[in-house]
Amino acid sequence: MSETADAGHPTGGVAEIDEPTRRDFLLWSTIAVGGVGTAIAVWPFIDQMNPAADTLTLASTEVDLSQIEVGQSITVIWRGKPVFIRHRTEEEIKEAESVELSALPDPQADADRVEKPEWLVMVGVCTHLGCIPLGQKPGDSKGDFGGWFCPCHGSHYDTSGRIRKGPAPANLPVPAYEFTDDTNIRIG
Amino acid sequence: MNSKKTIKTLILAAAVTLGATSVQAAGSGVHIPSREWSFSGIFGTYDRAELQRGFQVFRNVCSACHSMDLLAFRNLGALGYNDDEVKAIAAEYQVQDGPNDDGDMFDRPATPADHWPSPFPNEKAAAAANGGAAPPDLSLMAKARGSGGDSALRISLLQPAGFPLGADYLYALLTGYEETPPADASIPAGKYYNHYFPGHAISMAPPLAEGSVDYSDGTAATVDQMAHDVSVFLNWVSEPELNERKNIGIKVMLFLIVLTIMLYALKRKIWSDIH
Amino acid sequence: MSGTSNFQSNSKVVNWIEHRLPIFSFLDSQLHQYPTPRNLNYFWNFGSLAGIVLVIMIVSGITLAMHYAANTEIAFTSVERIMRDVNAGWLIRYIHMNGASMFFIVVYIHIFRGLYFGSYKAPREILWMIGIFILLAMMATAFMGYVLPWGQMSFWGATVITNLFSALPLIGEPIVQLLWGGFVVDNPTLNRFFALHYLLPFVIVGLVFLHLWALHMHHSNNPTGIDIKDEKADTIPFHPYYTIKDMYGLGVMMIIFAFMVFFMPNYFGHPDNYIPANPLVTPAHIVPEWYFLPFYAILRAFTSDYWVYQVVSLGGFLMSAKLAGVIAMFASILVLLALPWLDRSRVRSSRYRPVYKVFFWIFLIDCVILGWVGGQPAEGVLVTIGQWATFWYFFHLIILVPLIGIFERPKPLPASIAASVTGSTQPAE
Numbered sequence: 087m088s089e090t091a092d093a094g095h096p097t098g099g100v101a102e103i104d105e106p107t108r109r110d111f112l113l114w115s116t117i118a119v120g121g122v123g124t125a126i127a128v129w130p131f132i133d134q135m136n137p138a139a140d141t142l143t144l145a146s147t148e149v150d151l152s153q154i155e156v157g158q159s160i161t162v163i164w165r166g167k168p169v170f171i172r173h174r175t176e177e178e179i180k181e182a183e184s185v186e187l188s189a190l191p192d193p194q195a196d197a198d199r200v201e202k203p204e205w206l207v208m209v210g211v212c213t214h215l216g217c218i219p220l221g222q223k224p225g226d227s228k229g230d231f232g233g234w235f236c237p238c239h240g241s242h243y244d245t246s247g248r249i250r251k252g253p254a255p256a257n258l259p260v261p262a263y264e265f266t267d268d269t270n271i272r273i274g
Numbered sequence: 275m276n277s278k279k280t281i282k283t284l285i286l287a288a289a290v291t292l293g294a295t296s297v298q299a300a301g302s303g304v305h306i307p308s309r310e311w312s313f314s315g316i317f318g319t320y321d322r323a324e325l326q327r328g329f330q331v332f333r334n335v336c337s338a339c340h341s342m343d344l345l346a347f348r349n350l351g352a353l354g355y356n357d358d359e360v361k362a363i364a365a366e367y368q369v370q371d372g373p374n375d376d377g378d379m380f381d382r383p384a385t386p387a388d389h390w391p392s393p394f395p396n397e398k399a400a401a402a403a404n405g406g407a408a409p410p411d412l413s414l415m416a417k418a419r420g421s422g423g424d425s426a427l428r429i430s431l432l433q434p435a436g437f438p439l440g441a442d443y444l445y446a447l448l449t450g451y452e453e454t455p456p457a458d459a460s461i462p463a464g465k466y467y468n469h470y471f472p473g474h475a476i477s478m479a480p481p482l483a484e485g486s487v488d489y490s491d492g493t494a495a496t497v498d499q500m501a502h503d504v505s506v507f508l509n510w511v512s513e514p515e516l517n518e519r520k521n522i523g524i525k526v527m528l529f530l531i532v533l534t535i536m537l538y539a540l541k542r543k544i545w546s547d548i549h
Numbered sequence: 550m551s552g553t554s555n556f557q558s559n560s561k562v563v564n565w566i567e568h569r570l571p572i573f574s575f576l577d578s579q580l581h582q583y584p585t586p587r588n589l590n591y592f593w594n595f596g597s598l599a600g601i602v603l604v605i606m607i608v609s610g611i612t613l614a615m616h617y618a619a620n621t622e623i624a625f626t627s628v629e630r631i632m633r634d635v636n637a638g639w640l641i642r643y644i645h646m647n648g649a650s651m652f653f654i655v656v657y658i659h660i661f662r663g664l665y666f667g668s669y670k671a672p673r674e675i676l677w678m679i680g681i682f683i684l685l686a687m688m689a690t691a692f693m694g695y696v697l698p699w700g701q702m703s704f705w706g707a708t709v710i711t712n713l714f715s716a717l718p719l720i721g722e723p724i725v726q727l728l729w730g731g732f733v734v735d736n737p738t739l740n741r742f743f744a745l746h747y748l749l750p751f752v753i754v755g756l757v758f759l760h761l762w763a764l765h766m767h768h769s770n771n772p773t774g775i776d777i778k779d780e781k782a783d784t785i786p787f788h789p790y791y792t793i794k795d796m797y798g799l800g801v802m803m804i805i806f807a808f809m810v811f812f813m814p815n816y817f818g819h820p821d822n823y824i825p826a827n828p829l830v831t832p833a834h835i836v837p838e839w840y841f842l843p844f845y846a847i848l849r850a851f852t853s854d855y856w857v858y859q860v861v862s863l864g865g866f867l868m869s870a871k872l873a874g875v876i877a878m879f880a881s882i883l884v885l886l887a888l889p890w891l892d893r894s895r896v897r898s899s900r901y902r903p904v905y906k907v908f909f910w911i912f913l914i915d916c917v918i919l920g921w922v923g924g925q926p927a928e929g930v931l932v933t934i935g936q937w938a939t940f941w942y943f944f945h946l947i948i949l950v951p952l953i954g955i956f957e958r959p960k961p962l963p964a965s966i967a968a969s970v971t972g973s974t975q976p977a978e
Contacts, residue, residue, distance in 0.1 A: 130641065140346070141634075143387040418823040422818065422819075514633060526807050527808065540797075
């Protein structure tokens with residue numbers, strides 16, 4: 087900070103030797119304190135872009151499974167997306183478990199996709215380009231593998247929601263969920 | 275001479291600032307007494323016991339007629355209830371949802387994500403059920419009355435004697451009913467005399483009576499107590515961020531005072547070779 | 550631009566940039582070496598403070614705009630969502646709300662500094678006029694901003710002020726409908742006010758750039774009002790002297806601002822604006838925000854029995870009282886544009902103008918009185934006080950200022966800025 091040489095009239099003298107050091111300490115500590123304060127002050131303006139309290143409330147959804155009969159599917163909304171919940175029949179479970187993993191475009195064992203075998207929970211958004219596959223309602227086409235069929239570009243999913251045929255690259259994703267008791271789950 | 279001018283200007287600046295508040299207790303001009311609140315002042319915070327009692331008064335008495343649209347059940351955690359208690363409180367109330375797959379609207383128990391359900395489906399139904407005057411929503415009532423929400427400064431050029439907070443007005447109103455109005459007051463049929471309500475003729479019947487609510491913490495439910503507690507609760511609904519705001523405020527003020535002192539010292543240092 | 554730069558650098562990178570865009574030598578000459586009078590007092594801090602408040606308003610405004618919805622159905626609720634659900638939303642909203650008040654406090658002090666020390670006089674006339682345009686842009690921005698929360702005062706304030714334009718003969722009604730986009734203040738009005746409220750601050754930024762450019766042409770005025778004669782003796786480089794002084798002043802302002810935001814955030818507001826707008830219910834007393842109160846008082850002063858109105862309208866012939874009030878309200882600001890020519894004095898600073906100084910203080914008190922009157926109901930003796938205060942406002946500017954300038958005998962001026970500093974017993978702070 088020696089630019090002051092061309093300004094004012096420095097009072098020459100003894101104190102000059104100590105002055106710069108003291109001024110430097112004050113200068114650097116003020117800059118440090120000011121810098122910390124500025125960083126703290128900037129944070130709220132960035133944090134306001136994070137999800138707000140009302141958005142976070144919808145970050146997890148609880149679903150009561152007790153009314154869903156065997157062979158029945160429901161769709162719930164979780165974080166703005168559809169989630170397929172199916173109470174699978176015995177045949178569907180057996181079929182899902184008996185598939186050879188090497189035959190799968192995206193190999194994944196059925197046991198790795200469910201907490202309890204009779205309950206299949208997955209995000210109902212096709213992994214190709216994002217359409218919602220058919221198969222939730224009775225009368226819907228279930229595709230060649232008895233699960234779900236995406237009408238947009240012809241992806242077929244099996245009874246475990248895994249991709250079997252068609253352009254989709256991956257299985258229907260399984261969200262993080264847990265059973266809060268025997269008949270209730272919390273997704274997310 | 276320089277400092278005299280500075281002082282004069284500062285006084286005038288203060289005068290302009292203090293004059294800044296607009297007309298407050300307009301209308302009847304009745305003086306509304308200021309009360310002690312746990313949440314007022316620089317270090318004020320809400321008292322949870324008062325909030326919970328006030329909430330009890332609201333749900334047992336006021337919510338029959340008044341909506342509270344901006345209050346979500348999940349906000350009640352701030353009163354000291356845990357997640358399960360909040361869920362249980364929410365589940366006691368029905369909210370409308372739908373349409374279902376048949377295209378019908380239906381009622382279901384509320385969840386913490388829902389907002390407080392209104393006692394009436396719309397404004398006109400509320401007015402029709404209440405003699406033509408719809409009971410106003412209470413979510414912001416403490417900021418919409420008196421001089422508004424809590425304030426550290428309570429005087430101004432326009433009101434050098436001080437002005438009431440919203441909570442002061444609410445308490446005064448709730449305790450301001452008089453059985454026999456003064457002789458010169460003419461109260462139309464269907465209205466009631468209230469000392470503090472502008473114009474004195476209020477459509478709301480006195481809502482509180484001794485023992486209206488059975489406080490779960492055992493406090494005696496006098497009109498005075500209930501009015502106090504519900505006023506605190508209403509201030510909280512209007513200003514839920516108050517605790518956090520004052521807490522952060524103290525830290526910010528201390529930080530700024532320290533930084534400004536350092537800046538002043540640095541300024542004197544740098545200017546010392548000029549003076 | 551004046552300000553020498555002997556800027557040189559050993560860095561290849563710096564020189565590469567400098568050759569293509571001389572930003573470093575520009576900053577060096579305009580912010581570092583820039584010669585500034587050595588005797589500036591703390592009233593010279595308010596320009597930089599205003600600039601910083603402008604930045605605060607833009608940053609807080611943009612982050613609010615990420616959450617606000619400019620539609621009459623949901624505007625009020627969207628603001629309450631910001632207050633309750635958005636992370637730190639209450640903080641950003643209160644910063645923006647109180648920042649507007651802070652902006653006007655700072656700018657009004659800045660303007661009165663200019664009036665006292667003659668900063669508007671030659672060769673700084675254009676600098677002064679750009680400042681008045683900045684003030685006008687600020688007032689338009691603040692007016693539209695206050696409508697956005699769509700509370701009772703938002704709606705009714707917008708209704709009253711836009712209705713004023715109907716006083717214009719012939720074109721009045723069509724202009725009001727054009728402003729409204731309808732037959733009353735409603736959603737089209739709200740939407741366009743939001744668009745313009747977002748735009749105008751950047752117009753202000755442009756005006757501030759011109760303001761600073763004009764300032765740098767002839768450098769700052771100073772408390773003595775005397776010109777810089779010898780750069781070496783009369784001035785000091787802007788950095789580090791005024792950079793640190795400005796930062797200290799910023800610290801003081803932030804303390805006051807933080808106290809407002811955290812401990813009295815609704816002090817300058819009106820409780821009625823926490824009631825959602827209702828076109829069928831008029832509030833008992835419609836008042837604008839405090840910074841508009843003096844102008845509101847001038848507007849309301851022009852009743853049909855006001856003698857000034859009778860005079861200027863030739864007995865009510867030329868215009869209605871309503872139109873006279875509107876014209877007077879705008880004239881109260883526009884007359885300031887003429888101030889450099891109204892003031893005939895060859896001496897700038899009130900320090901050496903004993904008569905003008907007294908009338909300056911009277912004028913300032915008159916403005917405070919006007920503000921006080923503006924906040925009261927227009928009844929009884931208050932009307933008369935407002936009318937006399939309005940008369941005095943224009944009388945001071947149009948009659949007194951020129952006359953005092955012509956007939957006043959100023960005190961002897963010091964020989965130079967340097968002489969005024971070394972001669973005084975108090976250090977120039």
